[in-house]
Amino acid sequence: PPLKRVLTLQDMENVARDVLSYKASAYYSSAADDQTTHTENVRAFSRFFFHPRVLRPVSQCDPSTTILGCKSSLPIFISAAALAKLGHPLGEINITRGAGRTGVIQMVSTNASFSASDIAAARVSPTQPLFFQLYKKREDSEAEKLVKEVEALGYNAIFLTVDAIIAGRRDRDIKAPFVLEDQEKEVTKQQPSVEEPQDEGEDTLGTSGALVAANDVDMTWERTIPWLRSVTNLPIVVKGIQCVADAVLAAEAGVDGILISNHGGRQLEYSLPSIEVLYRLRMQRPDVFQRIEVHVDGGARRGTDILKALCLGATAVGIGRPFLYAQSAYGDAGVVKIVKILEREIVYGMQLLGASSVRDLVPEMVERINWQPE
Numbered sequence: 475p476p477l478k479r480v481l482t483l484q485d486m487e488n489v490a491r492d493v494l495s496y497k498a499s500a501y502y503s504s505a506a507d508d509q510t511t512h513t514e515n516v517r518a519f520s521r522f523f524f525h526p527r528v529l530r531p532v533s534q535c536d537p538s539t540t541i542l543g544c545k546s547s548l549p550i551f552i553s554a555a556a557l558a559k560l561g562h563p564l565g566e567i568n569i570t571r572g573a574g575r576t577g578v579i580q581m582v583s584t585n586a587s588f589s590a591s592d593i594a595a596a597r598v599s600p601t602q603p604l605f606f607q608l609y610k611k612r613e614d615s616e617a618e619k620l621v622k623e624v625e626a627l628g629y630n631a632i633f634l635t636v637d638a639i640i641a642g643r644r645d646r647d648i649k650a651p652f653v654l655e656d657q658e659k660e661v662t663k664q665q666p667s668v669e670e671p672q673d674e675g676e677d678t679l680g681t682s683g684a685l686v687a688a689n690d691v692d693m694t695w696e697r698t699i700p701w702l703r704s705v706t707n708l709p710i711v712v713k714g715i716q717c718v719a720d721a722v723l724a725a726e727a728g729v730d731g732i733l734i735s736n737h738g739g740r741q742l743e744y745s746l747p748s749i750e751v752l753y754r755l756r757m758q759r760p761d762v763f764q765r766i767e768v769h770v771d772g773g774a775r776r777g778t779d780i781l782k783a784l785c786l787g788a789t790a791v792g793i794g795r796p797f798l799y800a801q802s803a804y805g806d807a808g809v810v811k812i813v814k815i816l817e818r819e820i821v822y823g824m825q826l827l828g829a830s831s832v833r834d835l836v837p838e839m840v841e842r843i844n845w846q847p848e
């Protein structure tokens with residue numbers, strides 16, 4: 475269908491389901507076990523309702539913000555996703571171009587189908603910000619080399635993923651006969667991926683076992699964070715915080731931010747929905763929001779979802795799957811479309827909430843209800 479018929483992120487997902495190969499669809503949409511955390515990531519937003527304020531001037535409504543020192547046209551960013559080429563030959567490059575044209579920031583995966591340098595070269599201007607998502611390999615020296623490389627390429631922050639030390643069990647993916655296209659095979663050979671779905675059965679270590687073995691399963695607050703701090707001057711964000719206690723430890727460890735995330739429900743099944751973790755952090759430890767930037771991802775599909783997270787104190791909200799679907803279906807135009815949809819929804823929501831800037835979004839504007847809407 476023509477792009478103008480796509481009005482919501484759900485519409486985009488529906489279009490993508492029709493164009494994606496079975497295996498790409500299984501890889502992109504899958505989550506751990508029965509997909510409860512993934513489903514609840516989305517559903518949990520519906521437990522939060524607004525207290526909109528009226529008679530406040532909103533004709534000058536500005537949804538822009540600053541994320542880790544980088545300007546962003548909206549309080550969102552594109553969360554890292556591996557293997558974008560599975561859905562479209564230009565893969566991550568589509569996302570880079572779409573992000574550059576709309577002023578939002580892309581987080582590039584360690585396991586992207588293009589190299590960090592090809593992606594940097596695809597920026598629409600040399601000042602377009604990019605974040606880098608790091609899967610730390612067991613060997614410090616190997617990880618250090620990668621971090622220094624992306625810093626030299628002009629990347630603006632490092633997101634250290636800590637919720638995927640071993641590969642999550644994604645049943646739909648394991649069941650799917652997942653055979654990478656020849657070109658993707660080349661890519662994954664060079665960039666072993668914890669994200670690569672397992673298709674070898676539980677009893678064999680095989681390739682997937684070897685891939686997982688390359689990642690550092692023994693990272694610690696005491697060792698890994700100071701190590702990363704010592705090898706880079708870039709802001710550091712810990713991606714994959716799933717409880718209040720670890721958010722507090724991150725603030726104490728001296729990182730610049732956290733990304734509350736359960737990997738889109740792809741790792742530990744029954745990890746709490748991300749927005750619920752954010753809510754608990756706001757209730758129990760409001761001081762953390764003063765000390766570091768707090769970001770969240772998982773299940774955000776509407777402008778109102780993003781506004782709820784901002785009211786609770788998040789600086790920005792990451793969006794994962796919708797950008798994979800969009801670039802698969804429409805290339806970089808699809809990426810632009812997603813940002814435009816979210817911009818319209820965010821501005822509309824801010825105006826009706828009585829907020830003319832993201833600073834006006836405060837905890838008093840949102841309430842968690844204990845009845846479930848029909």
Ligand code: FNR
Pocket residue numbers: 501502503515553554555556583584585607635669713735736737738739740771772773774792793794795796798
């Ligand atoms: C991911 N995610 C992810 N995270 C990461 O740190 N490194 C990675 O390589 C990937 N790869 C990846 C592939 C695919 C297909 C998906 C769906 C997700 C997790 C991602 O960054 C993010 O946390 C979630 O996708 C956010 O949830 P939503 O917005 O997809 O619901």
